[in-house]
């Protein structure tokens with residue numbers, strides 16, 4: 001600005017003195033020296049210059065062309081040096097407080113700059129000729145800076161007072177005081193112009209910063225709760241960034257922030273994560289977790305450590321969900337909730353980081369398989385619950401979303417055969433006894449399983465649906481067939497014909513049916529075998545059910561009952577009171593099923609039989625009578641829910657069959673491997689078997705299977721080396 | 730009380746009435762289908778010969794096609810092959 005104004009003035013002046021006569025008498029020379037000296041003195045003393053600037057320029061120009069430049073330069077330098085010394089001397093001795101001192105220094109600096117600009121304006125030609133031609137000579141501006149710097153550096157008290165003053169201002173700001181930012185900015189610019197910023201200021205500033213945050217990190221990470229500590233760190237980092245924006249040099253930003261991050265985060269990261277993560281994750285404080293993530297992302301290894309701890313957290317919480325048998329009833333729901341909670345933590349707080357996504361997956365897989373079989377079983381049952389008719393909590397679309405979520409859990413399970421067995425058992429009941437919530441949902445679930453595990457996994461499940469479909473198609477033909485037969489009774493009989501190998505195994509029970517039912521069965525058998533030769537049929541009495549009309553003294557009811565319940569109720573057509581043992585004998589129902597059936601008729605929600613004596617368990621000496629005053633507000637009543645329930649035997653059998661099947665699969669795998677490799681060491685054989693099989697096997701079990709195959713002559717031990725096997729063709 | 734059955738939804742399961750577990754041609758169990766098929770049962774039935782050997786229908790048809798038209802024999806017993814009609 002100042003130099004600009006000067007040049008504008010000189011242009012004006014040159015217009016006044018248009019076409020001056022160029023006369024340079026030697027006599028004028030000494031006068032010029034004096035005039036220039038006077039002008040500089042006037043500038044230093046902030047007085048008006050009494051000479052025409054145009055003349056001063058001309059004088060400088062003339063001297064420069066007459067090789068007087070070195071002298072001109074030196075005289076100016078000496079004059080400036082004397083002035084600077086005298087002027088800056090005010091900084092010494094003078095008893096000023098810190099603030100007054102800094103303000104004084106700043107005003108001296110501002111004056112110096114202004115004065116140098118004005119001087120340079122006059123001596124422009126010197127700068128443009130002499131200085132330009134001599135690389136070792138400082139420009140007038142730099143010469144001025146050099147004089148200023150020399151003074152400050154040579155006077156230790158001045159330098160110390162300056163740096164200390166600046167640091168103390170910053171420290172006051174860090175303590176929350178409002179400070180004069182433009183003062184500090186101007187002084188730091190000064191240091192930077194004087195080449196003193198880095199060496200004299202920045203190093204010391206960073207030292208002070210480091211020791212401040214080392215102390216704060218040490219103290220606050222312990223005294224503050226982690227969420228508060230995180231906010232504190234965040235605030236500090238923001239403040240320091242602003243400091244860089246407001247007055248620090250750009251070069252300071254990186255080392256400054258690194259130092260803060262090191263002291264407050266990196267050195268405290270274990271502490272932050274250990275103390276913080278469990279509480280934050282448990283209470284789902286997404287904002288604080290996000291802050292933790294973003295702070296740790298700033299330092300070396302911060303996210304690695306967080307990821308490691310995240311994994312441990314998942315495994316710890318997950319393991320307790322899975323291992324605690326008391327929580328089996330809610331295990332799947334808890335797992336689903338846990339998963340979706342963690343998903344949203346990753347999405348909202350952990351920046352959707354793929355590393356965390358994978359860690360979550362791996363951790364789930366680890367803990368869920370810590371308990372063998374049970375999670376698979378419970379996942380299957382959870383799906384059954386959702387797919388059963390009467391589950392009105394969801395539309396098809398919502399149901400599909402739930403199924404997708406449960407598939408994620410399913411993916412983690414290593415023993416998928418356990419899942420399949422339980423899924424199949426429940427599907428059978430949905431298809432045969434109850435109804436499905438939605439055929440679409442069933443098909444969609446089947447497709448999901450197929451996509452996940454391949455067609456081999458679902459072919460039997462698909463076969464089950466096919467069987468039901470085929471049976472439906474068969475029924476009209478059967479009805480037609482019946483019309484041509486002469487049967488006294490008028491019973492509406494429908495049959496589901498299952499291909500045995502598609503379905504779970506059911507134990508056969510020869511129940512005693514009334515004559516006319518037997519004749520219906522025989523007719524069906526004849527009809528079926530005439531259509532499908534080469535097959536044999538077996539009736540599964542535990543899966544059948546009936547709709548019966550019951551004439552109670554107080555009214556007629558339609559009741560849906562299991563076949564076993566039907567057989568029991570039919571006994572009461574002839575007698576009013578029958579003992580447990582008689583009922584068993586007359587119906588041929590086995591003991592456990594009989595107890596369950598009677599329980600469902602006499603101890604359930606809807607009771608059509610009295611049990612004498614009363615009680616929840618059916619005892620051998622119990623006697624049963626029909627409820628003569630039976631009342632119910634509905635005409636249609638369903639009491640065959642007992643068929644949908646899983647019995648303990650069923651549960652044990654299902655698991656047992658999976659284990660048997662695994663043994664066959666292990667045997668088959670060993671034989672297959674030995675057949676191709678002929679001779680193999682124990683270790684290599686075991687590795688190959690593990691590669692082929694998809695379920696967990698204990699090494700001891702595998703040993704047993706090998707022993708068994710040796711016994712059965714599928715393979716033999718090497719005569720010299722007990723750990724070497726040969727295939728026996 | 731008088732109870733009358735109005736509707737009966739019965740359940741029966743069927744198996745092939747076979748002496749062997751596996752098809753003599755493709756070696757697959759009769760409970761599964763032949764290698765060409767996906768689902769066992771109605772889609773891949775089993776047929777019997779007069780000699781009382783049985784095979785997946787697809788397996789025996791393929792076998793017969795590969796045979797001389799005049800001289801079609803059972804792959805198990807080499808007797809001349811005739812489908813058994815029950």
Ligand SMILES: [Zn+2]
Pocket residue numbers: 752753754755756757762763764784785788
């Ligand atoms: Zn075959």
Ligand SMILES: [Zn+2]
Pocket residue numbers: 762763764765766772773774785787788
């Ligand atoms: Zn086939």
Ligand SMILES: [Zn+2]
Pocket residue numbers: 778780781782803804805806807808
């Ligand atoms: Zn034959």
